[in-house]
Amino acid sequence: MITLKNIIKYYDDHPAINGVSLNIPKGTIYGIIGESGAGKSTLLRCINRLEMPDSGQVSIDNQPIIHLKSSELRVLRKRIGMIFQHFNLLSRRNVYDNIALPLELMGQSSMDIKKRVEALLTMVDLTEKSKKYPHELSGGEKQRVGIARALVGSSDILLCDEATSSLDPNATRTILALLKKINEQLGITIVLITHEMDVARSICDHIAVMEKGYVVEHNQVDQIFLNPQHAFTQQLLRRTAKKANILKQSESMVSSGIQSLLYLTFSGETATLPIITMAARKFDVDFNILSGDLETIQKHSIGFLLVQFLGNDIKKEIVIDYFRNNQLKVEVI
Ligand SMILES: Nc1ncnc2c1ncn2[C@@H]1O[C@H](COP(=O)(O)OP(=O)(O)O)[C@@H](O)[C@H]1O
Ligand SMILES: [Mg+2]
Known part of the structure; x- marks a missing residue:
C-alpha cells in the first residue's frame, strides 16, 4: 500500500x-x-x-x-x-x-x-x-x-x-x-x-x-x-464522449474518400483558429473545418477541431510540425 x-x-x-x-x-x-x-x-x-x-x-x-x-x-x-x-x-x-x-x-x-x-x-x-x-x-x-x-x-x-x-x-x-x-x-x-x-x-x-x-x-x-x-470530471467525460463521436464520423468520411483529416486538440492559452489562419497564410495551404467544439470551464478553455488539410504531403508535414510547435495536439486520422 x-x-x-x-x-x-x-x-x-x-x-x-x-x-x-x-x-x-x-x-x-x-x-x-x-x-x-x-x-x-x-x-x-x-x-x-x-x-x-x-x-x-x-x-x-x-x-x-x-x-x-x-x-x-x-x-x-x-x-x-x-x-x-x-x-x-x-x-x-x-x-x-x-x-x-x-x-x-x-x-x-x-x-x-x-x-x-x-x-x-x-x-x-x-x-x-x-x-x-x-x-x-x-x-x-x-x-x-x-x-x-x-x-x-x-x-x-x-x-x-x-x-x-x-x-x-x-x-x-x-x-x-x-x-x-x-x-x-x-x-x-x-x-x-x-x-x-x-x-x-x-x-x-x-x-x-x-x-x-x-x-x-x-x-x-x-x-x-x-x-x-x-x-x-464531468467535463473530461463529455469531451471523451464527443471525441469518440467525432472520430467515428471521421472514419466514415475517410472510407468515403475524404483524406488528410487532422484532429486538433487545444487547451488553455492556445487559440486554435488564429493558428490555423496563420498556417494557411504562412504555408499557402487551405483547411476545411469540418467540426469543432469549445468549452470554457472556470476560465479554462478546452476544445477540438476536425479539419481537412488541402495541400501536398510535404506541406502537410510542415503544417503538422507548426501546429505542434504551437501547443496544439495533432492526431492524423
Ligand atoms: N521543476 C519545476 N520547477 C518549477 N515549476 C515546476 C517544476 N515542475 C513542475 N512545475 C510546475 O508545477 C505545476 C505542476 O506540474 P506537473 O506536476 O508537471 O503537472 P502535470 O504532470 O499534471 O502536467 C505546473 O504549474 C508546473 O509548471
Ligand atoms: Mg506530467
Whole structure:
C-alpha cells in the first residue's frame, strides 16, 4: 500500500500540489488523470522521492519515506520502477544493455545480469531485438524496453508518467495490455498518470482526478465513469464522449474518400483558429473545418477541431510540425 498524506509542494511561490491524500492499495492499477499542469508528475515523483514535498508524508507498506537517509532511499528505489512518455533510453546502448543498466549499477555479475535480462526480454517480447539500438525501434518497442528496464531490479511498484502519450493507438493498446499482464501475473502495483480518459478506463481499478494541484475526486473506475461527482470530471467525460463521436464520423468520411483529416486538440492559452489562419497564410495551404467544439470551464478553455488539410504531403508535414510547435495536439486520422 502506498499512502500519501496531505502532500504539499511549491515551486517558487506557486503551489503544484495543494494538500493531496490518497491510498493506493497493493496490487492495483491506480490512475491519476488530469490536464497538463495539474500536478500529476510532481505527485508521482513524490512516491519515489525524486521530488521532496514541502510537507506531508508518503508511506510505502506503512514505512514513512520522507526522511529516509540516502542509503535507505537507494534500497527503496530498487522497489520502484518508472517509465516515461519519451522512454528515456540511452541511445548508444542496445536493447539488452539498456535493460541491463540498473543491474550493472548494482554491481551484479554478468551471469546474473544475463539471466535476468533474458527473462525480461521474453516478458516484453523483444528477444529478437536485443541487439538493436533505440533508433531502430518503433515507439511501442521503445516503451517495452522502458518497462523491462523499470522491472529488471525486481521492483514491485511501477510508476508510469504518460507512458502511452506519444504512441499511436495500436502501440498504446499493446503497452496497456502489457501493463495489465504485469499487474495480474506479477502482482505489481501500478500508478499510471494520463491525460486520456480512455487510457485510464481501459486498465485502471481506481482513478484519482487532479485539477490545479488538488485531487477533486477519487473512486473505483466504474463509479468515476458512471457517476462522476465533480464538474471537472464531468467535463473530461463529455469531451471523451464527443471525441469518440467525432472520430467515428471521421472514419466514415475517410472510407468515403475524404483524406488528410487532422484532429486538433487545444487547451488553455492556445487559440486554435488564429493558428490555423496563420498556417494557411504562412504555408499557402487551405483547411476545411469540418467540426469543432469549445468549452470554457472556470476560465479554462478546452476544445477540438476536425479539419481537412488541402495541400501536398510535404506541406502537410510542415503544417503538422507548426501546429505542434504551437501547443496544439495533432492526431492524423
Ligand atoms: N521543476 C519545476 N520547477 C518549477 N515549476 C515546476 C517544476 N515542475 C513542475 N512545475 C510546475 O508545477 C505545476 C505542476 O506540474 P506537473 O506536476 O508537471 O503537472 P502535470 O504532470 O499534471 O502536467 C505546473 O504549474 C508546473 O509548471
Ligand atoms: Mg506530467
